[in-house]
Amino acid sequence: MVVSVALAQADEPLGERIGPFIFWPLLAFFVALAAWALVRRHRGGTGGRGENGVDWTLPESYADHHRVAWSDDPATFTPESRHWPLAVAAIFGICTGDPWDRLTFRDLDNPRDGLREAWGITSRPQLLSRLHWILREGHRVDFAGEVESWIAFGDDALDDLLAGAGRPPSEGDREQLWRLRQVRANARGIREVRFEAWDLVRAAMLTRAGLSLGWLSEPEAIDTLNLLSAELQRHYTGWEEMGEHFLRARWYWGGNSGLASLQEDAHDASRQAALLDPERGPWAQVPWRRPIPHSRGLLVDAMVAEDLTVQTPITSPTPLAEVIDEVTIARLADRS
Amino acid sequence: MNPLRYLGEWSPGLIGVFALCIAILLAHGWFRLRERRGDWGPSLARIAPAAGYAPADLRADAASTPVRDGTDRLLLGLAAPFVEAAGLLHDRWSLVPAFCGEDWRRRLAAVAEQRGVVRARDWKASAAALEQALHGLDTGDLDDAERALLRPWLVANYAMLLRLGVAARHMTGRRARERLARAALPLRAHHADWLSFGDAFIAAAERIQPGGTTDLRADLRRLYAPDGPWAETAWPT
Numbered sequence: 001m002v003v004s005v006a007l008a009q010a011d012e013p014l015g016e017r018i019g020p021f022i023f024w025p026l027l028a029f030f031v032a033l034a035a036w037a038l039v040r041r042h043r044g045g046t047g048g049r050g051e052n053g054v055d056w057t058l059p060e061s062y063a064d065h066h067r068v069a070w071s072d073d074p075a076t077f078t079p080e081s082r083h084w085p086l087a088v089a090a091i092f093g094i095c096t097g098d099p100w101d102r103l104t105f106r107d108l109d110n111p112r113d114g115l116r117e118a119w120g121i122t123s124r125p126q127l128l129s130r131l132h133w134i135l136r137e138g139h140r141v142d143f144a145g146e147v148e149s150w151i152a153f154g155d156d157a158l159d160d161l162l163a164g165a166g167r168p169p170s171e172g173d174r175e176q177l178w179r180l181r182q183v184r185a186n187a188r189g190i191r192e193v194r195f196e197a198w199d200l201v202r203a204a205m206l207t208r209a210g211l212s213l214g215w216l217s218e219p220e221a222i223d224t225l226n227l228l229s230a231e232l233q234r235h236y237t238g239w240e241e242m243g244e245h246f247l248r249a250r251w252y253w254g255g256n257s258g259l260a261s262l263q264e265d266a267h268d269a270s271r272q273a274a275l276l277d278p279e280r281g282p283w284a285q286v287p288w289r290r291p292i293p294h295s296r297g298l299l300v301d302a303m304v305a306e307d308l309t310v311q312t313p314i315t316s317p318t319p320l321a322e323v324i325d326e327v328t329i330a331r332l333a334d335r336s
Numbered sequence: 337m338n339p340l341r342y343l344g345e346w347s348p349g350l351i352g353v354f355a356l357c358i359a360i361l362l363a364h365g366w367f368r369l370r371e372r373r374g375d376w377g378p379s380l381a382r383i384a385p386a387a388g389y390a391p392a393d394l395r396a397d398a399a400s401t402p403v404r405d406g407t408d409r410l411l412l413g414l415a416a417p418f419v420e421a422a423g424l425l426h427d428r429w430s431l432v433p434a435f436c437g438e439d440w441r442r443r444l445a446a447v448a449e450q451r452g453v454v455r456a457r458d459w460k461a462s463a464a465a466l467e468q469a470l471h472g473l474d475t476g477d478l479d480d481a482e483r484a485l486l487r488p489w490l491v492a493n494y495a496m497l498l499r500l501g502v503a504a505r506h507m508t509g510r511r512a513r514e515r516l517a518r519a520a521l522p523l524r525a526h527h528a529d530w531l532s533f534g535d536a537f538i539a540a541a542e543r544i545q546p547g548g549t550t551d552l553r554a555d556l557r558r559l560y561a562p563d564g565p566w567a568e569t570a571w572p573t
């Protein structure tokens with residue numbers, strides 16, 4: 001029946017048969033779809049507001065996220081030597097909601113997922129090797145080196161470099177160009193940043209997560225925390241200064257502008273305030289100047305025992321690398 | 337007003353447009369099928385820049401599929417140290433899941449960038465250089481021990497390069513298999529199993545970068561783990 005009607009109307013133009021009622025709604029739909037996609041792309045999603053309408057570019061939006069959890073009562077807290085490195089690790093720890101003053105995490109999903117996703121670590125040997133890298137050189141060698149060399153170029157040479165940069169061909173080049181711009185402008189005082197905090201705070205987080213997951217023994221973890229704590233104490237004069245340098249180094253590493261950068265800034269400001277909070281903040285409760293026990297190099301022992309270190313690296317790019325390499329030479333000599 | 341009335345009757349032009357649309361749809365379907373089979377990757381063209389945190393290892397959510405064919409298991413295993421270090425997939429020639437997101441593509445691009453093989457001509461030049469180095473092993477003045485030491489390193493690099501080529505759509509998975517199978521053939525003469533291959537691989541890496549193989553050594557342990565690509569110690573048959 002439908003076919004015979006269609007055949008009977010075959011002498012009418014195709015457009016007439018399709019009818020005006022299909023075309024205009026379809027056109028309106030596609031125009032609306034294109035407009036929506038364009039607006040979404042230009043605004044970068046939800047304009048900083050989450051699904052529940054929270055503005056994540058404001059530090060106060062993170063107040064619940066950064067509520068410092070304690071296993072002891074902060075009113076009767078007496079700092080011990082183990083609390084100093086735990087206060088370092090608290091920079092990452094307080095985001096998980098786990099008590100900052102315990103060496104191990106209660107909820108193991110966070111450290112397990114975090115180590116896997118952010119570091120590709122799924123085993124003890126991988127944890128040891130990444131810890132070894134971050135303690136010896138991390139990002140600080142490259143970052144400090146590039147800032148120093150760009151400053152040495154002089155501002156005029158940097159301006160010429162930026163003017164001729166053009167469109168970066170890759171993600172790595174884009175990030176490097178972004179960093180070059182920040183160094184030229186000395187944004188956030190990046191020329192004066194000491195990058196040790198960025199590496200060593202992450203090392204503390206890795207150590208605590210590794211112990212929680214059973215990939216480090218407690219003596220290995222405490223000894224490694226002592227090693228990095230002494231180095232942090234040598235480089236900075238207080239918690240607030242260490243935190244500031246950590247934040248600026250993290251910003252430099254992240255290479256973000258726009259909305260992502262605003263959200264990170266708000267998150268970091270909220271966290272810094274929580275850590276320094278006079279009543280519940282670990283940095284307000286643990287004195288900066290406090291003796292740190294001497295490290296025995298148990299991380300190096302583990303590396304040698306696991307056959308991960310069989311030869312001493314040719315160069316020691318940082319003071320901490322010198323300490324680690326010295327222990328390595330001694331341990332390898334003992335072994336042979 | 338009805339604008340479609342101006343289309344008029346079925347004309348050769350209109351039929352041509354429909355035929356072109358159908359051809360484009362078929363080609364698109366064919367490309368998707370190839371990507372699903374792992375014969376092609378997502379390409380490295382027009383990758384959206386990252387915004388914010390980018391994970392280093394994306395494999396937690398990627399389903400692992402066992403490789404049944406022994407030859408395929410052998411050939412896929414040859415690049416395993418580099419695949420593990422890059423946080424990519426051991427069981428896919430294209431190194432990433434089919435129809436993967438931008439985060440996987442960015443990861444691929446970072447690895448290709450590290451090796452300087454993002455552009456097709458750089459990739460071809462690098463593959464030719466490795467083929468020449470492998471050929472030089474057989475024809476040069478090296479003794480057997482030296483050949484046995486260097487071949488795993490070169491073959492592993494060649495395997496990784498070919499798989500990056502598949503991912504970037506510089507070549508198909510089938511072609512990569514053929515070329516890698518030829519390069520891998522002499523391995524069995526010098527190495528009895530993955531353990532021997534791994535030892536020679538590390539020894540060569542140590543020679544290139546003395547004292548700088550810690551990460552590689554740690555990653556190799558993962559390869560020998562029960563769920564790793566080298567869990568079955570003997571060469572796959």
